[in-house]
Amino acid sequence: MSLGHFTFTHLMYLVQSIGWTLLLSALAFVLGAIGGFGLMLARISPRAWLRWFAVVYIECIQGIPLLILLFIVYFGLSVYGLSLPSLVAAGIAMMIYVSAYLGDIWRGCIEAMPKPQWEASECLAFSRWQTLRLVIIPQAVRLSLPPTVGFLVQIIKMTSLASVIGFVELTRAGQIINNTIFQPFLVFFLVGAFYFALCYPLSRWSEAMEKKLNVANR
Amino acid sequence: MSPIVKLDHVYKSFGSNQVLKGVSFEVAKGEMIAIIGASGSGKSTALRCIDRLEVIDKGTIEVCGIRVDSPNVDLKQLRLEVGIVFQSYNLFPHLTVQENIMLALRHVKKQSRGEAADVAIRVLDQVGLKAKADAYPEQLSGGQQQRVAIARSLAMSPKVMLFDEVTSALDPQLTGEVLRVMEDLAAGGMTMLLVTHEMAFAKRVADRIIYMHQGTVWETGPGEMLDAPKTPELHAFLNNGL
Numbered sequence: 001m002s003l004g005h006f007t008f009t010h011l012m013y014l015v016q017s018i019g020w021t022l023l024l025s026a027l028a029f030v031l032g033a034i035g036g037f038g039l040m041l042a043r044i045s046p047r048a049w050l051r052w053f054a055v056v057y058i059e060c061i062q063g064i065p066l067l068i069l070l071f072i073v074y075f076g077l078s079v080y081g082l083s084l085p086s087l088v089a090a091g092i093a094m095m096i097y098v099s100a101y102l103g104d105i106w107r108g109c110i111e112a113m114p115k116p117q118w119e120a121s122e123c124l125a126f127s128r129w130q131t132l133r134l135v136i137i138p139q140a141v142r143l144s145l146p147p148t149v150g151f152l153v154q155i156i157k158m159t160s161l162a163s164v165i166g167f168v169e170l171t172r173a174g175q176i177i178n179n180t181i182f183q184p185f186l187v188f189f190l191v192g193a194f195y196f197a198l199c200y201p202l203s204r205w206s207e208a209m210e211k212k213l214n215v216a217n218r
Numbered sequence: 219m220s221p222i223v224k225l226d227h228v229y230k231s232f233g234s235n236q237v238l239k240g241v242s243f244e245v246a247k248g249e250m251i252a253i254i255g256a257s258g259s260g261k262s263t264a265l266r267c268i269d270r271l272e273v274i275d276k277g278t279i280e281v282c283g284i285r286v287d288s289p290n291v292d293l294k295q296l297r298l299e300v301g302i303v304f305q306s307y308n309l310f311p312h313l314t315v316q317e318n319i320m321l322a323l324r325h326v327k328k329q330s331r332g333e334a335a336d337v338a339i340r341v342l343d344q345v346g347l348k349a350k351a352d353a354y355p356e357q358l359s360g361g362q363q364q365r366v367a368i369a370r371s372l373a374m375s376p377k378v379m380l381f382d383e384v385t386s387a388l389d390p391q392l393t394g395e396v397l398r399v400m401e402d403l404a405a406g407g408m409t410m411l412l413v414t415h416e417m418a419f420a421k422r423v424a425d426r427i428i429y430m431h432q433g434t435v436w437e438t439g440p441g442e443m444l445d446a447p448k449t450p451e452l453h454a455f456l457n458n459g460l
Contacts, residue, residue: 120308123269124322124374125297134321138312 005181017173024159027091032098039103061100069093074165090162109144146210153199228277239433250404252420255430261413301376305383307363309355316351319370341369361392381412
């Protein structure tokens, strides 16, 4: 494979764009975690209307492609005069999307905690919120780490979709370089290699945590 | 003096299965009462109703002047008066023994860290486990875990303590160490109500024994009633146990 017109400047441009991929990933994860935590609370709430709201939200968002959410937030809102910078639009769309998944993952972890832990806490006169905060969540966090880190890998890869609304992250940077030198195999191979370098350590970490957890539960 | 716990014609069903059919009894201050009976006789359910872990269908339950059957009962107040220990210990696995005891003292009773730590050490000493303060529950034997659970409940200084088959998961040796702790508590004047299969212990330590059969109080009396059961049901129950 010849490097052709691919220069060191192109390589540096790609490397720099990784920073934007990481920034969008972090934004999506942090905002999605806040939304997901709220949805998890709503999902296990004693109030039926809150549970109902969370179920409808999660089902709807999980049934819509992220790309369409990006289009709605970026193009859809601009028609009504609200044109957001592409980073903000991508951040909002991904928050909406990620919170639906994290909310569901975390609800599962909370519900996997043994019922007697709730009962014992109740009998020590803890309120429901105290029980969650002091007894249930600290135990559920351990269980939730492997799937949460696993989903973080998905988030990093999903940020590539933000390229279609003009946000210059790793994928978009690759497109821009390819448009000038037309060496798609080399350019997108490199882009793919960079994503792999970001995701693989996280996948392994998630796997290692899961193995440890299984040993502890045996 | 008014009783600490008073059940009056309590009925409770799970679906079509009627578990309690008009249960009435009283526990006076400082009394230790053992409830015995076959599986399914409703003894554990009666105990759970007292701490409102189950809501009764009919009748009244009063604990330290609190109407437990009232729909707007102050659950926090009730649970500060009542301590309960379960068969499965239910310690918090992510906290050390001392932290297990301190958690409710700090967050429910709003004690300072130092205060709560002192109380924890005092109750651990009482159950003979001061040396295990920094251990995690999984590092303890079943008997030790159960003694920590008793200490955790005791630390809240309840007016009455309920024990739901607390030795049923333990081998005879570990059962002994838990029963000794309970005997000390009784000697110290704690009001106690326990559901148990330990007949010898019940006979020796309890002020009164309640024999439950098919959801009702079938026979009640002092420990000696086990030597001379009045009803054929208690007679059969005691013989099957041997």
